Amino acid sequence: MTEPIATPEPERLPLTLADTSRRRGCAAAAISVILGAAVGGVVGLIGGRIPGLITAAVVAGVLGLLTWATARRKIWLAGHRVVARTIGSKSVDLHAADRLELIVTDVRGVRTVGLLVAEKRKTINLSLAVYSGTGGRELGILALRKLADALAGSSNTAGLVFSQLLVAQLRAEARGEAAPDRPLFQLASVAPSGKLAQRLKAEAVTKFVANLP
Missing domain, CATH: 1.20.5 (Single alpha-helices involved in coiled-coils or other helix-helix interfaces)
Structure with a gap:
């Protein structure tokens, strides 16, 4: 009798943007x-x-x-699941996520663009980029590419929009454009100031992505 072949676990791709030095x-x-x-x-x-x-x-x-x-706190991507661990751990399947939103936080001039993913009662806020002035830190190319692929397969209609946003971000990086000319920076800049955290309306993000080169 042939033994069943064990399915290998998906590779863990770190998605942590915070400075943990x-x-x-x-x-x-x-x-x-x-x-x-x-x-x-x-x-x-x-x-x-x-x-x-x-x-x-x-x-x-x-x-x-x-x-x-x-x-x-660590966040990583395993296949199409985002996993977050602090004291315990939780995961959200991007293909089955029932809520996908972009959130911009503004703390003393430092703006963070985050992707909020939720499945049932589990919610994870994943930072995509942090900007201050005309520069900042962004998730790496491989992380953005894999995240875009996972979002493209989501049953949530917002998944495809956010996937296209990340692809546009990758294209801007490939062209060597400075941070202010990249989509994530532009989204962070157009968000109204004076609010600690704000959700960007899906309609506004969709229109923004549709007008990207």
């Missing part, structure tokens, strides 16, 4: 301690030494935990 992690930890000490100092002046120390420890601990969780 050791230097940045140490800086974030130091900021957590400083903020904890500052808040604890204020409480100490009002309520006494013990409440101040407790407050400082709690604030520094919470911020430190958030910093650790952020540094631990």
Whole structure:
């Protein structure tokens, strides 16, 4: 009797854009301690030494935990599934995603273009690019190519639009165009300022993609 052939697992392609360097992690930890000490100092002046120390420890601990969780967060593409891991892990099948949206966040002049993917009750926000001024960081060519391919096979109509957007981004990179001339940068620029996070309307993104060269 012939044994069934095991199907190999899809290769994991990293999609993490965040800077997780050791230097940045140490800086974030130091900021957590400083903020904890500052808040604890204020409480100490009002309520006494013990409440101040407790407050400082709690604030520094919470911020430190958030910093650790952020540094631990990894996102990768396995076939047509996006997987995110922090303390636990969750995955969204792009072919079966019931919600696909572009989100632009603006924090102190640093704009992040993210792709929100959701399937049932599972949601993952995947950063595609981060811009400040006229430059920034973007997902690599291979990551964008594979992500575009996976989105093209989605049953969600928005998947094809976002796939075409990423293909246009790749073409702009291949032509050697500067960041301000690339589609993701342009989308980040046209989003109204003054809002921490905003979803771009599907109709606006579709029209934008249709007018791309």
